[in-house]
Amino acid sequence: MGFIDALYTLGKEFSSTTNEISDYLSLPATIGKTKEIRIYLKLENYEQLESNTIGEKLEPLKISGISKIDEADFFAGEGTEEEKKIKYLYKNPPGSNTSWRYSPVLRISKPKVDREKNSKAFSEGSKSYFTKIEKMFMDMEEMNYFEKDTVEKLMEELNNNLDKILACYTDKNSNYLIVFGIDNNSNFLYPGEIPHFRNYFNEKLNNELDKKQVNSTKNGSKCDYCGNASDVFVNFNLVFPFATFDKPNFLPAINEKFSHKIYKICDDCLKTFTRSKSYVEFNLSDDSTIYKIQIWIIPEFFTIDKNVFDMSFKKLNNYISSDQHSKEESLLDYITDPNYIEDPYTAVFHFLFLEDNQSQLIIHQMIEDVPLTRIRKLQKIWENTVQNFENTKSINNKLSTAFKQIHSSLRRLVLKEKDEIQVMRNLSIDIIGKLLSGEKIDTKILKQNFVARIPKLMNDKTQSDRFYFILNDFLIINEFLTNYNKSLGVLV
Numbered sequence: 001m002g003f004i005d006a007l008y009t010l011g012k013e014f015s016s017t018t019n020e021i022s023d024y025l026s027l028p029a030t031i032g033k034t035k036e037i038r039i040y041l042k043l044e045n046y047e048q049l050e051s052n053t054i055g056e057k058l059e060p061l062k063i064s065g066i067s068k069i070d071e072a073d074f075f076a077g078e079g080t081e082e083e084k085k086i087k088y089l090y091k092n093p094p095g096s097n098t099s100w101r102y103s104p105v106l107r108i109s110k111p112k113v114d115r116e117k118n119s120k121a122f123s124e125g126s127k128s129y130f131t132k133i134e135k136m137f138m139d140m141e142e143m144n145y146f147e148k149d150t151v152e153k154l155m156e157e158l159n160n161n162l163d164k165i166l167a168c169y170t171d172k173n174s175n176y177l178i179v180f181g182i183d184n185n186s187n188f189l190y191p192g193e194i195p196h197f198r199n200y201f202n203e204k205l206n207n208e209l210d211k212k213q214v215n216s217t218k219n220g221s222k223c224d225y226c227g228n229a230s231d232v233f234v235n236f237n238l239v240f241p242f243a244t245f246d247k248p249n250f251l252p253a254i255n256e257k258f259s260h261k262i263y264k265i266c267d268d269c270l271k272t273f274t275r276s277k278s279y280v281e282f283n284l285s286d287d288s289t290i291y292k293i294q295i296w297i298i299p300e301f302f303t304i305d306k307n308v309f310d311m312s313f314k315k316l317n318n319y320i321s322s323d324q325h326s327k328e329e330s331l332l333d334y335i336t337d338p339n340y341i342e343d344p345y346t347a348v349f350h351f352l353f354l355e356d357n358q359s360q361l362i363i364h365q366m367i368e369d370v371p372l373t374r375i376r377k378l379q380k381i382w383e384n385t386v387q388n389f390e391n392t393k394s395i396n397n398k399l400s401t402a403f404k405q406i407h408s409s410l411r412r413l414v415l416k417e418k419d420e421i422q423v424m425r426n427l428s429i430d431i432i433g434k435l436l437s438g439e440k441i442d443t444k445i446l447k448q449n450f451v452a453r454i455p456k457l458m459n460d461k462t463q464s465d466r467f468y469f470i471l472n473d474f475l476i477i478n479e480f481l482t483n484y485n486k487s488l489g490v491l492v
Contacts, residue, residue: 002368003350006300008225008269011276013313021089021198022082023271024205026278027075028090028105030287034074034175037168040183041154042067049182049194060147061196066157067183071168074177081282087190088179089201092241094208096360099135102201103191104180106132111169111176118166123159129178130158143203145196209234223266233264239273241360284331289400290407290428291421293364296352297331300369303346312347315340330400335372336379344372351436353429364426365433374438375399381487385480395476402480403432409473413453424449431481440488441481450474 043049044062075084089103108129111118122129137151158165169176182189191197213232221229224236265273286295301312319334334340341347349372353365382402386395395401407428414420427449434441457467 002300002348003298003352003366004225006298006350007276007280008272009300010279010298011272011274021192021201022086022275024091024274025085025089026091026274027085027282028088028107029074029175029177031075031282033173034177035168035171036072036074036177036179037165038068038070038072038188039066039158039165039178039180040068040070040188041065041180043182049184049189058196058199060141060144061150062147063150063154065153066161068186069161069164069168070188085278086192089190089192089197091201091205099132100139100204101136102204103197104136104140105191106136106178108176108178110174111172113172115166118169119162122165123162130155133158133178140200143200145200209238223264223269225265225269228266228268230266233266234270236265236273239265239270239277286330286332286400289403290353290432291411291425292355293425293429294352294354294356296350296354297335298350298352299335300348300350301346302348308343308346312341330398332375332400332403333398336376336399338376341372344376347372349375351433353433364429367433367436370436374436377487378402378435378484381483382480385476385483389476389479402477405473406431406477409470409477410449412470412473413449413457435484438488440485443478443481443485446478446481 042064044064045059077084079087088105090105091102093101106129108121112121120128125131134151134155137146137154140146141148141151179190181191182194191201213234223230223233280296280298281294284297284299286297287293289295299312299316301309303309303312319340335347335349338344348369351365351367351370352363355362355364379399382399383397386397395405407425410424410428411421414424427445431441431446457470
């Protein structure tokens with residue numbers, strides 16, 4: 001259970017418990033790749049915002065309209081990670097069909113080139129963004145957080161301001177959020193800065209936790225993880241909504257097929273694992289290597305020396321807080337640096353390949369207990385391959401580049417066949433997974449995929465001019481994998 005243990009340790013080592021709500025929050029989007037459309041609500045009973053007490057009964061918000069709409073970079077501005085996270089007050093809804101949200105923050109897709117299509121995405125049909133917003137706010141109104149008929153007025157205002165919204169919705173390379181807040185003298189108050197939204201979040205959270213509680217008298221009175229007694233429990237998959245598994249016996253503790261083995265955890269463990277998940281998504285997740293795939297890289301340290309243990313986490317935290325991390329240097333590159341962990345035999349890493357699909361996490365592969373020595377060995381093999389291979393002067397010798405090159409080389413073999421995108425993505429995951437697991441790689445499959453597509457590549461107008469570069473990248477990867485197999489003592 002190394003993966004679970006590592007998550008628990010992260011939750012204890014790096015997370016603050018200064019704010020009760022923050023224990024359950026997550027990030028709504030990827031930092032640096034997301035923009036937000038901020039909608040400023042005009043408020044009549046402004047004195048209501050002076051309350052900071054969660055649970056205090058407040059008068060419904062009296063919204064008179066929309067005063068301003070602008071665009072901003074997601075997670076910009078001053079404040080710590082936790083402070084910013086509290087501002088958005090975001091938590092994934094409990095299911096893909098849930099109409100309400102924990103806070104007035106809505107994730108939307110990248111804009112289309114065609115402005116008319118963007119307009120329809122907002123305003124037309126039962127699945128439009130405006131329809132989702134209406135359902136989201138109607139729940140708040142029905143729960144008396146908005147004055148009666150506020151939603152009707154608000155939707156009319158949104159339709160009248162559609163042009164202003166579309167003017168902020170133009171970057172085709174960015175994902176977008178719609179964030180509703182209060183206009184405070186032209187300053188935008190985020191949901192977490194508004195008592196009504198905090199109370200609403202807390203009420204919805206408590207309702208959902210009550211639904212997920214496990215009867216302790218029926219299932220036992222101790223937490224399956226920490227062993228402490230408790231009156232109520234929730235299932236572990238409340239924290240990690242893993243949807244599907246490639247292997248039938250994969251992690252039974254969170255596999256629905258093994259419901260009799262599903263972990264029930266106490267409230268303290270729930271908070272710890274929730275904080276850990278948020279920390280991993282924010283700091284230890286890579287979504288730039290494989291298309292639409294998150295790679296979690298979770299460390300676990302083995303040492304009886306408390307000073308060495310603490311120093312390892314301190315170095316990791318310092319790196320995450322540094323300019324290196326902000327410049328998106330890969331965590332994989334960092335841990336291959338001998339200055340990070342001087343004794344590589346004290347650390348292993350757990351790798352999860354995940355796909356975010358409508359509030360569920362689909363696990364494509366999980367490799368537990370990868371020794372740091374193996375990771376650094378892969379780094380050395382890639383360095384030697386790049387050094388000894390011709391025409392590689394422009395290629396980075398970092399291991400993260402090798403993984404990206406594997407996927408990009410296979411991805412370039414795809415022309416117009418959409419089904420092949422997924423095939424090549426899965427092949428990339430399989431190859432990288434075997435590298436991390438220390439298993440032999442069948443390079444024949446790789447060669448067969450390439451040779452079979454040569455005629456199409458040569459006849460494709462866009463790809464034929466780049467065929468030399470495609471061939472060169474493929475040969476580098478093939479050489480790298482061949483050298484890797486040789487390091488295992490495998491005849492190639």
